[in-house]
Amino acid sequence: MMNLTLYKREWKANWVMLVIFMGVLTMYATMIVSMFDPEMGDSLKVMAESMPEVFAAFGMADVGQTLLEFVTGYLYGILLTAFPAVYIIILANRLVAKYVDNGSMVYLLSGPQKRAQIVRTQAVFMVTSLVVMLVYVMGVIWMTSELLFPKELEMEGFLRVNAGLFGLWILLGGVCFLCSCIWNESKTAIGISSAVVVYSLLVQMISQVGDKFENLKYATPMTLFSVDGLIANESEAWIMCAVMYGAGVLCFVVGVSVFKKKNLPI
Amino acid sequence: MKTIEINHITKDYGGRRGVFDLSFQVNQGEVLGFLGPNGAGKTTTIRQLMGYIKPDSGSVSILGKDCFAHAAEIQSSLGYLPGEIAFMDSMNGMEFIRFVAKMKRMKDLGRAPELMEQFELDASGKLKKMSKGMKQKIGIVCAFMQDPDILILDEPTSGLDPLMQNRFVDLILSEKKRGKTILMSSHIFEEIEKTCDRAAIIRAGELVAVDSMEKLCSGKRKELQITFAEEQMAAAYVQAFDKAECAAANKRTVVMKVGKELDAAIKQAGNYTVTDMDIHTQSLEDFFLHFYGGDE
């Protein structure tokens, strides 16, 4: 199924990068949570009113009153999608295309393991490292909330939103991984996967600014992650969530099968 | 069943690059040299043997198994040294060797320590900082450490100093004695001459010859340049030995291309006073041109 030696090697090679991204996310998460102020109307809101477009673009327009709405409104709109997306782009490239580009793929394939096994290991590594990131970020948010505002965070809603967030990560991960499997040059793989991600984020931001561009939301996969819908436990939001998981997993599967059949210039 | 079989493979990259209708075999226990100028298609052929690329047409097999479909199974009896060697830069040499051993499912490091000693390799430094020759040695260690029955080596001595090139030749000779089947590509005729039973020669993606070493060597020429004490001696030499001609630059010097006639050429020169002599082995390209009658 997978190769443990390679899996361990990937942890050794990539944990630093994961820690750095988790560190940045820790900073944002604790900062946002600590800005929540149940009594006095929050300071971010005042800021939001002074520059409504900017806040709207980041999906922070109508942030609700509860801690859950506050946290998800400010964090899950852009910070927890854009930052992990950067991590995903870099990691996806490191896991496949880079080995092919510089030729060291020879040594990953030097044993009795099939190509599929090797590349599946890389996919598993990506997914598990995203699980680690998610569990960590959830932990940070939850602990900061409990510390500063005990019992304020509605746990079930929080878990639902994170289920959706992970779906989005899997989708982005799948797309970037597929790019990494298709192209033999790092540059191309990184270029195309970042183009896809930047496009998706930009279109999402524009679609949130005003009614004029609202329909653009149908042109970006980011819309599939409906924070409000998941908080409200709407079935439509769950269907979109399932679509993200389905499409993401499909991309991983296609990536593996592309890699199995392609010519490797190594 | 031949150990390595290449049957009419074509891999066309356009613009006459690639390999075209190439066929040859390597027998069990044989060392086959694979010669050709830059861009001839040696690496392209070897990549097909390794199952990295699929031929457009034709078939390649090792131990009777198709190289692309059964690449993973073949790997366990195969050692490979890539022509453009690259490692994971973040590792140090020893870590990398250990990693490769584990990927090959070896219980320990196999022959690695012995090989490292033989090639005077200190693998403790970071791979990224290693010199070309050191990297080449790491590649050699990784190819041989499992003690595989078949070895495919793409320009194995590139980057090695002359001393290490000799050690490598010794290694190949001892592996040959132990019955290994080896395919190695090279630009250096001498290296192939010393080690191989047969050689395949390829140019512009097409096979020009596969033959035993003796047959190929009989066509090999040396360029001989003799300088005599006086101009008349040179003139007399040219008269007596029809292969020779006067050099354009210096009337006292004669040049000639000789093969089997070497003995006659030297003995003839002994009749006069020789002040200087140079022998150049022909470059591979010259050799091909001479032996196979030019670029028709």
Ligand SMILES: Nc1ncnc2c1ncn2[C@@H]1O[C@H](COP(=O)(O)OP(=O)(O)OP(=O)(O)O)[C@@H](O)[C@H]1O
């Ligand atoms: N992936 C590729 N795409 C396009 N052309 C290629 C590709 N790989 C190799 N070629 C071309 O095929 C030809 C043969 O290349 P190959 O690397 O097999 O030569 P070689 O005999 O190994 O040369 P050298 O002695 O320099 O290593 C070259 O002209 C090269 O440019």
Ligand SMILES: [Mg+2]
């Ligand atoms: Mg080559």
